Amino acid sequence: MKKVLLTVLAILLIAPTFVFAQGEKEDENITIEFWTHEDANRQKLEERYIAEFIETHPNVTVNVTRQSSTKMIELVQTAFAAGQGPTIFNLSINDEYPFMDAGLVAPIDYEAVGYGSKAELVDAYVDGMLDPVTVGSDIYGLPLELTNWSLFINKNVFKDAGLDPETDYPKTWEEMLEVSKKLVLRDGDILTRRGFDFRYPYYLESMVPMVEQLGGALFNEDGTEAIIGEDAWVSWLSYMKNWGPNGENLGSPTYKNARKLFNSNNNDIAMAMTGLYQEARINNDNPDFYNSEEWMVVPFPTFENAVKDVAACYYGHYYMVNSEENEATQKAAWELIGYMLSHGEEYLTNVNIIQPTKALMNSEAYHNMPFSDVFTTDFERGHVVYFGANSTEIQNLLRNAVESVMLQDESPEKAYLNLKASVQELIDEE
Amino acid sequence: MSKKTKKYSIEQKEARWGLLFTIPCVVFFAIFSFYPIINAFITSLTDAKVLSRTREFVGLKNYIYLFTKDNGGFSLANSMRATLTFTIGTFIPMVVISLIIAVLLMQLRKNKYRGFFQIAYYMPAVLSSVVAASIWMILFDPRGLFNQFSNFILLTSGKDYGWLVNSSMLQASTMIVYFWKYIGYFVILFITGLASIPPTIYEAATVDGANRWKTFWRITLPLLKPTVLLVSVMAMLQCLKTFSTQYMFHQGGAARQPIDVITMNIYFTGIRNGRIARASAMSIILFVIMLVLTLLQFKASNSDDVEY
Incomplete structure (x- = not known):
């Protein structure tokens, strides 16, 4: 009996060491599941950004899943339903809104995405562009692309x-x-x-x-x-x-x-x-x-x-982060998003997608795009697509x-x- | 008091081994079939949503809703109609024609020819349903093979028979794809059944002067009754569970209403619209339909064991 008691006590003594060691390991090694829709031009850029990001964050692994935009809607929903949602995903805002509504996405970590404060972030974007992802005092996504047709x-x-x-x-x-x-x-x-x-x-x-x-x-x-x-x-x-x-x-x-x-x-x-x-x-x-x-x-x-x-209607594909991930993973995810989106002009010239920052919309690169004036005029004639639960x-x-x-x-x-x-x-x- | 060694008969020993061998299957069934059924039933009594982490007990509210409301334009009644139309339109011809093909293949004297046709008929069954549906979408396109063939047979030119547009044609299209995909599987089952009939019975019939037609109706079909029952139950259950063909056709632009089978409605209600409790109620209803129809089939077939 004594022996059994001693063994149990020894296990209880040692167990926390393993548990904490495991926790430290988790903090050190972060895996980001990054799900996005297919775009051959964007893929080339993002593969490079991710490789660069990993160089400066050697503890981070990024697994990328690319599917057609219509398929991605179902995949993300199914994954979240099973409690296995991706760390980072993007969908059109009308498909993303239910995730915000259900509290399954995390508010932006302003510092991690490269802004000093919420005010600084809001000021960087064209007026109203972050409204669809703003609930109360928090913002839940950053636009990968703002599109109108x-x-x-x-x-x-x-x-x-x-x-x-x-x-x-x-x-x-x-x-x-x-x-x-x-x-x-x-x-x-x-x-x-x-x-x-x-x-x-x-x-x-x-x-x-x-x-x-x-x-x-x-x-x-x-x-x-x-x-x-x-x-x-x-x-x-x-x-x-x-x-x-x-x-x-x-x-x-x-x-x-x-x-x-x-x-x-x-x-x-x-x-x-x-x-x-x-x-x-x-x-x-x-x-x-x-x-x-x-x-x-x-x-x-x-x-x-x-x-x-x-x-x-114009619609945005916003990068969002899974709120069910631990804090360290969420922070790393926002850092990755911030790093990728810091290349707005390259996204515009190589992929022709618009990240609606004031700097980009006023840039020569945007104005030199063929027929960008037509899109700008239509953008002013339109409004954001309906989004809701x-x-x-x-x-x-x-x-x-x-x-x-x-x-x-x-x-x-x-x-x-x-x-x-x-x-x-x-x-x-x- | 001395210990008594219990003596088992050979049959009892065999039964114990039998039980042992069935345990993996029972465990597998319990985890992958029985548990999901129970789980779906419990979920159907709540207000669970896909993206919600909380749920409340609502009793039979989801069942009452499904039988009284139109589920946001995609009613259960329409899905039951679509499922039954598809099942009747597919499984009856599939059972009959697969039996005919199996009997014809058994008539082939050379095994290598029989083997070739068996493989040829069976090949579509190994093809992914999604790939099969995608191929057939191309064939049913207005510029595809089926429309051209229809024009050729009906002596018309440039007519669009609307294989993917017209409601009736669209339903027929899904039936054709399913029929093509699974006919080989059931042919193989019938061939197995036919092969188990002892040739001596046919020899005796031939000696008695029975022709092939009589032999088929008086010997083959009665002795094949258990296989017919097995095939018809399996075919019916598969048809009731059809999903990927209809889903792929709808993804390709075809209207949903005519082919909105129960499984597709479950998918859209549960996954796309996030109403998992309502979808679970639908899946329980489908389960009950399958159970009742299977029992009816067993009853109707009056299947006594066949002894040779």
Whole structure:
């Protein structure tokens, strides 16, 4: 009995030594799981930044996971659900907001990201850019990129259809329909060349502004009523129905993403809606086309009877840090984010993504970017995309409404009623 | 008092070994199937959300919601319709045609031909469902092989049959992919069943003057009853659990409503929308549906043991 007692006491005596030794080891060796969406140009830069960061922080290991932006939304959600969220991640703000709402992301460590104080950080960014990630007195994310979309035009396709791209490009959605009719090529009913097609998974960013142009809104001012302005929503849904295979047959969500086709200049798409980053991607995928001056960017169209001039919503991909990590890991994560984001001008020139600091937006590098003036004007015409605890669900419901009119031949009136009832149910549940 | 050595019969000894061998399987089932079922049931009685670290007991609220509300535009009723349509449209042809193919393959005299066809039919089953769906998305594209084939067969030109657009065609497309992927698996099961029927029975039938048609209906099919039951239950359960084909098609731009099978609704409700409690309730409902349909099938088949 004595022996057993002595053994237990000895174990109890030694155990804390091991436990603390383990703790010290954890402090020394930090592993950062860094999840981000794919971008070949950005990847090259970030690989270099991470290597440089590790040189100055030899105790830090960074594991990078890259997936498509749509896949990343699901991966991050699933990982957090299992309590295995990444240390650093970035998503579009409307997908990130639920994580802030649930308290799963940590407030910024201002010193770690390279600013003396919160005031210094806020002052460095363009007004309002940190509002979406500000809750109470804390800020929870730093923008990797601020994106808005304008219209990219392939001049070759316009010329092939006997149009002058400089004058015939669509300024209104009605013109978009007419110009697209002239641009499409068909084999019977089958589209072999499209004039333009929408960014189908991104309804909040690109289609809600179309409704707003017609006088509609996602919510009323106090947020108690959803899908405001029946006429505007029905008109927009009618437009989409007319665009699809059951109408003029100019495009469909089932065709390949227009933005991805645009770069190859294969005479299969004339126009695509995308951001400044597309320029770097064209250069990367097809430098001949990039240097040919056979493409240009024009403003986001409006409806002829628009009551409001609204361009596509801008959205930010914010770097955020998992609040379930220990303090040392959170600090190292913010240091890494701060280090990467201290290269704003290189991100702009190499990847064509905008980190909306005052310094960058006023820099020569930004003003010298091809068509940056178009994006700036559209940025001023637009507003930040809707974000809230239910933004992912609302995005799905908008998708369902568009699919029902375009693919299932539902009447716009019925699709509107279904959409209104479903979104209303969501906000009532809150 | 002397210790009595307990004597076991050979059968009892075999049973003990049998029990020993089944323990790993039972443990595996308990951890990976039974525990998740219990866990899902408990979760379904709470208001748990994916990103929330707290939960409260809400009783049957999630079940009542699913049967009375439309789950934000994607109702359980529509998912049950989509699942049943898919299951009936897939598993019945799959069982019938896999049986026919198996019988035809058994007629081949040379084993090497039979082996070749078995491998050829089985190959899609080893392909990842995601890869399979991606390949079929290309085939169902308006410029793809299926639309061209439809135009050729129906003597039309440039018609878009809307394989991924039209609601009925979209449902049929998912059925075709599933059928193609799993038919080989069930063919192999039937071949195994057919091979276990003693050839002496066929020889006796031939001596008695039975032709092939009669032999099939009077000997093969009755003696194959346990295999038919096994295959039909397995095929039905697999069809009820279908997910990746529908998911990939929807990711590729196809409308969700027509192919919103219960598993896909569970995924979107639980993972995309974060309503894990509601999704758990849906998965329990799916479990009950599968259980009831399996019991019905066992009852309907009236499967007595077949003895040769």
